[in-house]
Amino acid sequence: MLPLVLALLLAAGGVFLHLGAQLRGSADTTDLALTDPAAAGRVAGDVGTALGRVFSYRPTDTEASAAAARDLLDATAAEQYLALMDQLRQRVAEQKLTLTTRVVRTGVVHLGADRARLLVFLDQVAQREGRPATVAGAQLSVSARLDGGHWRITDLTAR
Structure with a gap:
């Protein structure tokens, strides 16, 4: 059970990192x-x-x-x-x-x-x-x- 929870947490963390990178690079955040x-x-x-x-x-x-x-x-x-x-x-x-x-x-x-x-x-x-x-x-x-x-x-x- 613990390996499954760790795998899910790692996958969720990866998804959140990817979404955060997209937000930081979007036109809305770089438009002064x-x-x-x-x-x-x-x-x-x-x-x-x-x-x-x-x-x-x-x-x-x-x-x-x-x-x-x-x-x-x-x-x-x-x-x-x-x-x-x-x-x-x-x-x-x-x-x-x-x-x-x-x-x-x-x-x-x-x-x-x-x-x-x-x-x-x-x-x-x-x-x-x-x-x-x-x-x-x-x-x-x-x-x-x-x-x-x-x-x-x-x-x-x-x-």
């Missing part, structure tokens, strides 16, 4: 968005600040947002931004358009040690000289990478 609110807050803050700087401009100074884009965007996001601004730069000056972008809400969808995915809601206020301002909401899926202690945006997708 769920386990490290301070890290999630840092990535949300960096990304929100970056989006506000990059997508705000004045008709007399689109270079400030372009300089911010060089500092804060990387990879596909930088290419997307350059293509967009190439199309808009002349129209912004001709129409005397000022755009102010403000992050309303940011959700960190996934956060690893050096990569993050976020969902960001923005309000954008467009003002043409002599006309009333218009407000539009925007929703972006954002990918970011930690670089030198700061988060750089690597991809943007409008939702």
